[in-house]
Amino acid sequence: SQKIEQNSEALNIQEGKTATLTCNYTNYSPAYLQWYRQDPGRGPVFLLLIRENEKEKRKERLKVTFDTTLKQSLFHITASQPADSATYLCALGRGQAGTALIFGKGTTLSVSS
Amino acid sequence: GAVVSQHPSRVICKSGTSVKIECRSLDFQATTMFWYRQFPKKSLMLMATSNEGSKATYEQGVEKDKFLINHASLTLSTLTVTSAHPEDSSFYICSARDRDLASEQYFGPGTRLTVT
Numbered sequence: 528s529q530k531i532e533q534n535s536e537a538l539n540i541q542e543g544k545t546a547t548l549t550c551n552y553t554n555y556s557p558a559y560l561q562w563y564r565q566d567p568g569r570g571p572v573f574l575l576l577i578r579e580n581e582k583e584k585r586k587e588r589l590k591v592t593f594d595t596t597l598k599q600s601l602f603h604i605t606a607s608q609p610a611d612s613a614t615y616l617c618a619l620g621r622g623q624a625g626t627a628l629i630f631g632k633g634t635t636l637s638v639s640s
Numbered sequence: 641g642a643v644v645s646q647h648p649s650r651v652i653c654k655s656g657t658s659v660k661i662e663c664r665s666l667d668f669q670a671t672t673m674f675w676y677r678q679f680p681k682k683s684l685m686l687m688a689t690s691n692e693g694s695k696a697t698y699e700q701g702v703e704k705d706k707f708l709i710n711h712a713s714l715t716l717s718t719l720t721v722t723s724a725h726p727e728d729s730s731f732y733i734c735s736a737r738d739r740d741l742a743s744e745q746y747f748g749p750g751t752r753l754t755v756t
Contacts, residue, residue, distance in 0.1 A: 568750070568752070631683060
């Protein structure tokens with residue numbers, strides 16, 4: 528069965544450092560992968576999408592890599608700030624119209640000042 | 641940017657009653673909307689896929705007669721939890737896919753349902 532694993536439930540880092548979150552998947556061939564941020568009691572907020580033919584995507588302090596051979600995506604937040612503290616979810620999609628995303632359980636990032 | 645709203649944000653109801661949750665795409669048209677539920681510290685679990693003008697597709701284990709979904713227009717989908725029980729208490733989140741941007745999916749803020 529399809530499986531998505533995010534490396535850890537919780538990650539604690541100091542302000543200014545780079546946070547690296549991992550998303551691994553098995554038994555799935557996604558057309559794209561997305562990363563979302565979710566704050567407690569709120570819906571997920573879209574951050575970045577990377578397609579299967581893309582190796583890397585950047586947006587401000589965020590960087591995502593996608594390795595379809597390793598079946599892995601890495602999500603980096605550089606110069607992290609306490610405001611970056613949240614749960615980050617990775618999600619896989621097949622690309623066909625009408626198909627839903629499959630989500631990992633998320634990694635809760637805590638950035639201390 | 642693409643905005644999805646949900647109403648209500650919180651609702652408390654008694655066992656046996658029905659509750660309707662609305663999901664609206666505010667600035668784009670969504671041919672497909674998705675309904676998820678999320679338990680504390682757990683991932684989002686897809687309940688059903690809602691297509692405008694047709695019947696919803698439910699995931700295995702989700703009772704279609706209990707969770708009624710209506711997608712009457714390109715900007716509105718509703719989820720009705722019928723004969724609610726305490727175990728239906730959860731965080732319900734909808735998402736919508738922009739008709740013109742097939743990949744990106746935008747989520748509503750969620751609805752916290754508590755059944756007493």
